[in-house]
Amino acid sequence: MKKIIWLLVVSMFVFSCGSSKKTSSKRVKGSTKTERVVKDTRTKPNSPKETPKETVVIEKTPERVPTSTDDYIAIFAPIAQEEMRLYGIPASITLAQGILESASGKGRLAVEANNHFGIKCHEWTGARIYHDDDASQECFRKYNDAKYSYRDHSLFLTGRSRYQKLFQLNIHDYQSWAKELRAAGYATDRRYPEKLIS
Template identity: 65%
Template sequence: MKKIIIASCISLLMFSCGTSKKTVTKRNKRVVVVKSSEKEPEQENVTTPEIAPNTPEVYANSTEEYVAIYSDIAQDEMRKYGIPASITLAQGILESASGKGRLSVEANNHFGIKCHDWTGAKIYHDDDASQECFRKYNNSKYSFRDHSLFLTGRSRYSKLFDFEKDDYESWAKGLRAAGYATDRKYPVKLISLIERYQLHRFDAEVLGKQADNNDKHTVAKGDTMYSVSKKYKITVKELQELNGLEDTSLFVGQVLFVKPMPKDY
């Protein structure tokens, strides 16, 4: 009887051990499953697209870039002081070499205004005489404001303000007559710049008028550079220069400036 009881106990004990072993095995399997998940990030091959930097504006030349940068300031000055934006821009282009001249680069002086009774910062530069004194500004916008104050604050320029605000030709000639510049071709140069770069459109915007489109041509089907040049009595080369074009390719809908520059520019 004792032998039967002992055999039963041994069998029960072995059964218990087998059950425990199976449980451990199951737990080991669960551990293996957890570990396998650690490999998932390695399997993700996500590529982040590169964000292209802002593409800078491309201009045909430095004068077009100058107009793009300072046209808003010139229009603001026109609203406040009544000086045509076209005149202000043309003078700035001419006096500062489209913003590339020494006075504009080192002194933010876009109009070649000399010191006179100026008490601010100064710069010395060869002009009519050696090492003349010119005004120096912290920012270009102050140069535009000083230009407006210069014209409105001196009696010799008072007659300019009798002209219509969009009569840029009279303003250009009036500046020369009032002694702003000694160059006899100064008016012609201003007018040429205004017409070549369509600066009068900024006057029209301020005055709420539509700019004259007689000096523009919209390319239609069948147009060529040669046919357009013949229509407006301008050479192909001049047409290319007016529009900053390097070749004779055209596309339908393209707008071309077609008014030729004065011959004595």
Template identity: 55%
Template sequence: MTPEMSPREAYVARYAAMARAEMKRSGVPASITLAQGMLESGNGTSRLAVKGRNHFGIKCHKGWEGRKIYEDDDREHECFRRYRSVRESYRDHSDFLRTRTRYSALFELEPDDYRGWAQGLQKAGYATNPKYAERLTALIEAENLQRFDRGAKRFARARASR
């Protein structure tokens, strides 16, 4: 992070390419991935992000056999997924959304519809904050994160033709 960069700008500079690669691979809009990562990890500075490399607040859930880290969240001493790298966290976030039926409707939206994705994540219960969609959308627009969704439709067509 350079002295003139805000924590948000530094996060975007560091992880935008990773978010775009995940958009191309999975169909999750880069703007959504970046906004969730920024919001859930405090721009990469939360204890969960630093110690567990978990940028998305993904909990262990039933059947998780990977590494774990325990943090207080909605309840004390909750189990969160712990990753070997931030890249692994980004990949798991995309896979988490793709493989859970409660998020399946998101993948029927236009791939650059970040507002629809934000509302859908809230409706599906990704976070407990009742203003989650509003916070994601405000962050995307304040930081112009939707610019990273360019090419999303082309990537979606390429995935569909496989």
């Protein structure tokens, strides 16, 4: 009997000394991403006083292709609103441009390159996709995630002097923003402002 008890105590000790990792998954409300948090409570053998560290690993889930313009707005409105807070570009204008340029997220550039604004390569050194636009097989920027397309759109407008007049306009005056975007040369289509406004 003593041998059995001794064997149980030793096996409990051996199993309790193994690595103690806790994993939990959580889905952010309204998001298409799943975030997995791995808590590693082990300490390094050479530093027993070290506090446990938490490592966050964001796993990318497949992008959801919007089924309608309303669906597009539901998916990308939070990103456009964050860009408005950070860069002063009306979320309504950003969403209208995304809807127009990406065919509500269903266009080739949006689906294959996460490029929702038709931003061409210019001085871009990242991944590329070639697509017929004003000319045959023009170079467009390719992003790992659509949110980077939204950020690049903000940086594109704030970083070029020809768009500086936009930032003197009232952030709630989307009609003036639409007209000034065309005047500054964002698009060649003469009806671009009307399309954005509608």
